Amino acid sequence: MTKLGFIGVGNMGGAILRGVIDGRVVEVEDVYIYDSNIKVVKAIQQEFGVLTAQSGSAMVTACDMVILAVKPNVCVAVLKECGETLIDKALVSVVAGWNRSDLAQILPQTRILRVMPNTPCMVGEGMVVFDMDHNLNAEELKFAQALFKSTGIVEQAPTYQMDGVTGISGSGPAYVYLFIEALADGGVRAGVPRELAYKLAAQTVLGSAKMVLETGEHPGKLKDSVCSPGGTTIEAISALEHAGFRAAVLDAVDACVNRIHQINDKK
Numbered sequence: 001m002t003k004l005g006f007i008g009v010g011n012m013g014g015a016i017l018r019g020v021i022d023g024r025v026v027e028v029e030d031v032y033i034y035d036s037n038i039k040v041v042k043a044i045q046q047e048f049g050v051l052t053a054q055s056g057s058a059m060v061t062a063c064d065m066v067i068l069a070v071k072p073n074v075c076v077a078v079l080k081e082c083g084e085t086l087i088d089k090a091l092v093s094v095v096a097g098w099n100r101s102d103l104a105q106i107l108p109q110t111r112i113l114r115v116m117p118n119t120p121c122m123v124g125e126g127m128v129v130f131d132m133d134h135n136l137n138a139e140e141l142k143f144a145q146a147l148f149k150s151t152g153i154v155e156q157a158p159t160y161q162m163d164g165v166t167g168i169s170g171s172g173p174a175y176v177y178l179f180i181e182a183l184a185d186g187g188v189r190a191g192v193p194r195e196l197a198y199k200l201a202a203q204t205v206l207g208s209a210k211m212v213l214e215t216g217e218h219p220g221k222l223k224d225s226v227c228s229p230g231g232t233t234i235e236a237i238s239a240l241e242h243a244g245f246r247a248a249v250l251d252a253v254d255a256c257v258n259r260i261h262q263i264n265d266k267k
Helices: 013-023 038-048 058-063 072-086 100-106 120-124 138-149 161-168 172-189 194-215 221-228 230-240 246-263
Strands: 004-007 030-035 065-068 090-093 112-116 126-131 153-155
Touching: 004 013, 004 038, 004 058, 004 194, 013 038, 013 120, 013 138, 030 038, 038 072, 038 126, 065 138, 072 100, 090 138, 090 246, 100 172, 100 221, 112 120, 112 138, 112 161, 120 126, 120 230, 126 138, 126 161, 126 230, 153 161, 161 172, 194 221
Parallel strands: 004 030, 004 065, 065 090, 090 112, 126 153
Antiparallel strands: 112 126
8 A cells, every 4th residue: 555645734635634534545544644734744644644754854754655745945955854754756846836857856756647627626516737748657647537536526737738728727716715705795795694694605506617627618608698788787797897807817817827937937
């Protein structure tokens, strides 16, 4: 059985961990975690019964595959601390902006796969993209695919598209939560109780997304099917267009990608 380790169990690492455990691809006794935040480690250990380590290097030594889920600004320090323990190991990195060639400069003897997941992995509805540029062996890649398929949908993309992937699905849940909050606020302003308004907004987003995925129809066509001539929905769409809704979303993705480039420049 493959021993799986997590370096970093914050928002993203914790979401992946929960999704993987719920998916039962690995047993909890085969999962190790390490994080500099001792309180977080203790909470997760108590919740799931996973194993913990006193250091990143100690954890890596015990594992066959390691998921690296730390902030970009501490990536170098963490990898250098693990050092020789990562030689001939499989490393799956979810660090934003760091591709395989970047990581290989620090870890030339480590097999590396870059992955961009998102936090809905926690509830089995994640969107996960594998960078096509990797050097995992066939068995390791199969295991990584099984891990992340247990947390949601898995796709692959070339390296040059990965920053755009981050701008869409990696950071995208935050945009969606903002929309859900605003949509619910609109309902509250119209007299709908807050709790019900959140449920209406969230389920509407969930159902609409499922329609796109399962019907294969263009989102514009699905939008048109809700907009009756002279009706209420087209008036709402008009208000969104006048407010620059599409342009704001485009700018949000662009801002995210530009920030990734800034992070890359500081490596």
